[in-house]
Amino acid sequence: MKKVFAVVTAGALFQLTGCVSQSTYDDALSQNQSLEAQLQAQTENNSSLRNTQKELTEEIAALREKQEILQANNALAVSEKAALEAKLTAKEDSMSNKLAELRSTFSQELEENSIKIEMLRNDIKVDLxxxxxxxxxxxxxTEKGKEVIKKVAAQLANSPYIIRVIGNTDNIPITGRLANRYPSNWDLAAARAVGVVRLLQSEGVEPEKVEAVSRGEYYPVAENDSDEGRAKNRRTEILLRVQ
Known part of the structure; x- marks a missing residue:
């Protein structure tokens, strides 16, 4: 025979027995209410757990999205770093090659100490x-000066360099009739730089890549208290920089 189990409320139990005491009824009612309260609490707890699980799932998804973005940014940074390093290497190679070419072209002038060629941090400097x-x-x-600048132009025509021509003088004031044309060393240095720029352009160097600068007497490389020092300060510098 099958056994049948039934759950009855305290009220139904009272109706069935008809003789249950009030204390027994109260105990059953209290137990039933306690069970209902536990059930309600468990239901609320389950609902809270589901909400928490949903929030965690959303947080995990957000974190994964951030991780993907970070990985993409990292890959981009690595790629950009590699491109920058390649560009810097190409720049260094280009400048090293040009330095060697200039030294070969002006080997005689270098021996005579009328020209100095050196590599700076970001430039090649030709000191004339x-x-x-x-x-x-x-x-x-002078005719010799034109010959030298034309040799420079042959090295720079169609080159990737920005070219700055800088005029420098000693600190001896300009006097006499020459002062009517060049009132100061600023003017003389500027005129000399412009003259070099014009010849470079006429020999095929792109005008937009060349600029003339005057520093006058204010950037000496030696003391101006001797003929030798003043001779060192009277110079024209050509700076080459890769774009």
Missing amino acids: SDDILYASGQAEL
Whole structure:
């Protein structure tokens, strides 16, 4: 025979027995209410757990999305770093090659100490003594000076370099009739730089890549208290920089 189990409320039990005491009824009712309260609490707890689980799932999804973004950014940074390193290497190689070419082209002038060529941090500097470019107190290039600048132009035409031509003088004031044309060393240095720029352009160097700068007497490389020192300060510098 099958056994049948039934759950009855305290009220139903009282009706069935008809003789249950009030205390027994109260105990059953209290127990039933306690069970209902536990059930309600468990239901609320389950609902809270489901909400927490949902929130955790959403947080995990958000974290995964952030991780993917970080990984993508990291990959981009690695790629950009590699590209930058390649660009810097190409720049260094280009400057090293150009330095070697210039030294080969001006080997005689280097031996005579009329030209100095050196690699700076971001530039190649060609330092030209005024003795090789100009007559004393003049801004017009000598024939020898024109020959030298044309050799420079041959190395720079169609090159990737930005070219800055900088005029420098000693600190001896300009006097006499020459002062009517060049009132100060600023003016003389500027005229000399412009003259070099014009010749470079006429020899095929792109005008937009060249600029003329005057520093006058204010950037000496030696003391101006001797003929030798003043001769070092009278110079035209050509700075080459890769874009």
